[in-house]
Amino acid sequence: MLTASSLSSFLKCPIVMVILIGLVIRLVVAPLITFSNDVAFWMFIAGTEEGGTGLYETTSYHYTPPWGYVVAVGASVCSLLGITDLGTFADELLPYTGGEYVVLDAVPSIAFSFMLKVPLIVVDLLVALLIHRFVSGRTGDERKAVAASAMWFLSPLVIVESSMHAMFDNIAVLAIIVCFLLLLDRRYVLAGAAFSLSVLVKFFPVFLTFLLIALVLKREGVDSHGAACVGRALAGAIAAFVLIELPSLLAGDFWQSLHFIISRLGFTAEEVGGIITVPVVAAILLVVIAAVAAVWYMERSRGTLSRIVSEAGTEGFHRRVRRGLVMVFAVAMIAILAYSFVSVGGNTAYEVFSSFGMRFVTVMSVLSLLIEFYLAYRLLFLGDSSEKRVATVVMLSVAAIFLWPPAPQYVLLIVPFVAVYAAMHMPALSRPLLMFSAAFAVYDIMMSNASALFSLAEYTGWISMDSLIPVVEFMCSYIGPIPMVGVVMAVFGIISYISMLYIPYTWYRAREVLHEES
Amino acid sequence: MKADKAVALLAVFCAVMVAGALLTDWAGHMGLNADVTENDDGTVQVTMNGTFPAGYGWMLYTGSAGFNHVCLYLDYEYGSPVGYSDQEDLMDSMKKYLDSRGVSCSYVDAGGLAEIMSDTGSASSTAVLMASGALPDTVYGEDMSVFKTWLEAGGTLYWMYGFIGETVSVRGGTAEGGTPLLGEGAQLDPDEETFASDISPWAEALRYRNTDATYGLSTDLPGFTDLGLVTESGHSSCGAVPYGSGSIVVVGGSLDGSELGQTAVGRNLALADVIAMGLASGSELVDSGTGSKGYGSTTFTISRGGAEALYLWSGDYNSEWGQRFTLRSV
Structure with missing residues (x-):
């Protein structure tokens, strides 16, 4: 039975305090501030069940299906609750809709935005609780568990993304944490499914593929049993991928549904759809089957794979791996440069290099993947198997995903892993994590700028749209040929990027100090 | 820590996905339609039918x-200052958008265009959408009469990109030095780029968001009808002028959009409404x-005023x- 004293002691419990403070901040902020330009898109796709159009026929949805499905469910809940006003149009904004600074004249209603933020706030809460349970279970130290949860739940970036921006990256974070937990529990099929979900929500966890395979093999052994466990995870991942994409496959929208992923590589859905046809897929499958058969034959006849595995931990092999990765990076650079040359017809050096520059994200993604591979290799074959070492590799792998300057919401993925590592193994990382969170939160607010108050202006008398127009005009202005929005993005983007690099830098410095002390 | 809670979360996740997929991909295709009844008291009763909000x-x-068919011009063998893939993307999108608005439409090449425009008796029942930036010599060569006669007989042209008639396309290339149909200064020069500021009532009603008036018509032209946004230089991002009994509607801007293509998509959807409504000068x-x-x-019931048509x-x-x-004649 609940008594006053038990309620009082419950409320005094540190994790409850953290959650209450975090929830109060979110519930105050969520109705007042909405990043209109993105939430307006959620408003558009809320109409997918209207007018006989599917998710990718609405012309307003560019992500993989899961978030579209969440919005569709959210919109239906809105309808059931009698919230029919999803948003309105501000004609005052119409003249600014064609500039470099993205302004939409559509302004979502406060009620609709709030209803969409609620599930994201719940996801924030679930991640906080999972972090708390995990750290508490591993360390038995409540203080550390609360600290780790607080670094996530009270992070300015996490609050901004769920409660202002209504960005769904935290769902990918939740799914990848679930994946790690299932992996630790040896439920590989489900872990694979959670991994697919995470990747299909927001792509970037795909960079952790090598790490996850290494974790399975580290636990199960680099042998046929380990390979079978990886196979089970792979089967779970493929099954979840096919199930989630099934409606898009049936509707003929498969490549369009992967637009966000494909565009990261500098291609369009049409280009990839034109290249990857059924014969090409069949040829790739044949090559993969032939490669697996060749490896199996070489292992059976000469024990090649076993020999490689037994040598993988030697200094000579390590050196060859490093050299090989450098070679792969060089070849990738040449291939991307060659593609840039071909794609512009090789008219001028300037055109070739600007086309190459357009693929900067691809270049840095290749580098990220190689670093991920190297970290997974080190985890599997070099050094000890202590929990701290595994945690270090996990933390560094997540931090290495975003070598290119990312959008603020993307880096949400970094927060829980660094928070857990800081709480469990390296408190010195707490301050860089806070600085990183604050810098990216400010960056996101600056990019959204006046649009964060459009809903408030349209739906309350607290602020007028006319008073926001000068700020919109400022963001739409130019300094010479340079758009102001580009200047704002550069200034706050660079500060944020530096704050992100400060995390591995602090880890490296703290590690050196630890080495010196020991 | 046991992963039972993680499994439960995964199950909830899957349930939301299934519900969302059902809503968007199954329920979404249940469609929407409307019934319109004209009352004797000058009102129109509209019923919107559809399962979902x-x-x-x-x-x-x-x-x-009065046209009842739209021809989408696309010819890969005739030269064009506009990329064929851009033209194809646009025409494919417009085909889809017009289909969803119940408009009969088909693709036509330079030869087909000549056939259609030669049939002046049916000029008023056909509209042509062109985004090639050039008129083929099959209708606007040395003898420009095919094109002009078709317009004068009541044809409707929806035009995007370039000065009408300045570039003439021939098989395998383009020929500069054509005769601009509307004369000098009738369309906004691309070097004179200005932002649109004034919004026409049509643009508001259509939610026409294209602010780019490049190649857009001058509002000074006789009989000009503004369907878009007007720049300080007095050009519209979408406007129409009469030509004989026919009409020319010019859409400003180029074919490529921003990365997400929202500006272009919004413009193209509004253009699909313009065509579906048969808007002209x-x-x-x-x-x-x-x-x-x-x-x-x-x-719901609305008062028709003096309207001849209703668009839902x-x-x-x-x-x-x-x-x-x-609507029936009053």
Whole structure:
């Protein structure tokens, strides 16, 4: 039975305090501030069940299906609750809709935005609780568990993304944490499914593929049993991928549904759809089957794979791996440069290099993947198997995903892993994590700028749209040929990027100090 | 820590995915349609039928061009200053958008265009959409009469990109030095780029968001009808002028959009509404309105005024569905 004293002691419990403070901040902020330009898109796709159009026929949805499905469910809940006003149009904004600074004249209603933020706030809460349970279970130290949860739940970036921006990256974070937990529990099929979900929500966890395979093999052994466990995870991942994409496959929208992923590589859905046809897929499958058969034959006849595995931990092999990765990076650079040359017809050096520059994200993604591979290799074959070492590799792998300057919401993925590592193994990382969170939160607010108050202006008398127009005009202005929005993005983007690099830098410095002390 | 809670979370996740997929990919295709009844008291009763909630709008207007078929011009063998893939993307999108608005449309090449434009008896029942930036010599070569006669006989041309008639395309290339159909200064020069500021009532009702008036018509032209936004230089991002008994509607800007293509998509959807409504020179907006319906059907009554046609559309930001109803003569 609940008594006053038990309620009082419950409320005094540190994790409850953290959650209450975090929830109060979110519930105050969520109705007042909405990043209109993105939430307006959620408003558009809320109409997918209207007018006989599917998710990718609405012309307003560019992500993989899961978030579209969440919005569709959210919109239906809105309808059931009698919230029919999803948003309105501000004609005052119409003249600014064609500039470099993205302004939409559509302004979502406060009620609709709030209803969409609620599930994201719940996801924030679930991640906080999972972090708390995990750290508490591993360390038995409540203080550390609360600290780790607080670094996530009270992070300015996490609050901004769920409660202002209504960005769904935290769902990918939740799914990848679930994946790690299932992996630790040896439920590989489900872990694979959670991994697919995470990747299909927001792509970037795909960079952790090598790490996850290494974790399975580290636990199960680099042998046929380990390979079978990886196979089970792979089967779970493929099954979840096919199930989630099934409606898009049936509707003929498969490549369009992967637009966000494909565009990261500098291609369009049409280009990839034109290249990857059924014969090409069949040829790739044949090559993969032939490669697996060749490896199996070489292992059976000469024990090649076993020999490689037994040598993988030697200094000579390590050196060859490093050299090989450098070679792969060089070849990738040449291939991307060659593609840039071909794609512009090789008219001028300037055109070739600007086309190459357009693929900067691809270049840095290749580098990220190689670093991920190297970290997974080190985890599997070099050094000890202590929990701290595994945690270090996990933390560094997540931090290495975003070598290119990312959008603020993307880096949400970094927060829980660094928070857990800081709480469990390296408190010195707490301050860089806070600085990183604050810098990216400010960056996101600056990019959204006046649009964060459009809903408030349209739906309350607290602020007028006319008073926001000068700020919109400022963001739409130019300094010479340079758009102001580009200047704002550069200034706050660079500060944020530096704050992100400060995390591995602090880890490296703290590690050196630890080495010196020991 | 045991992963039972993680499994439960995964199950919840899957349930949301299945519900969302059912809503968007199954329920979404259940469709929306409308019934219109004209009352003797000068009102029109509209019933929007559809299972799920929807935003909708209506426009009452006069001056609809009477065409019942739209030709989408695309010819890979005739030269063009516009990339063929850009033209193809646009025409494919327009085909889809026009289909969803119940408009009969088909692709036509330079030869087919000559056949259609030679049939002046059917000029008023056909509209042509061109985004090639060039007129083929099959209709606008040394003898420009095919094109001009078709327009004069009541044809409707929807034109995007370039000065009409300045570039003439031939098989395998283009020929500069053509004769601009509308004369010097009738369309906005690309070097004179300015932002649109004034919004026409049509643009508001259509939610026409294209602010780019490059190649857009001058508002000074006789009989000009503004369907878009007007720049300080006095050019419209979408406007129409009469040509004989026919009409020319010019859409400003280029074919490529921003990365997400929202500006281009919004413009193209609004253009699909313009075509589906048969808007041309002389079209006048009588009244318009918006609303949102909940589950099931909804019925509302509007006063028709002097309107000759009613256009209903559905969607939130962009119109995703539309249907034109011709009202009986009063």
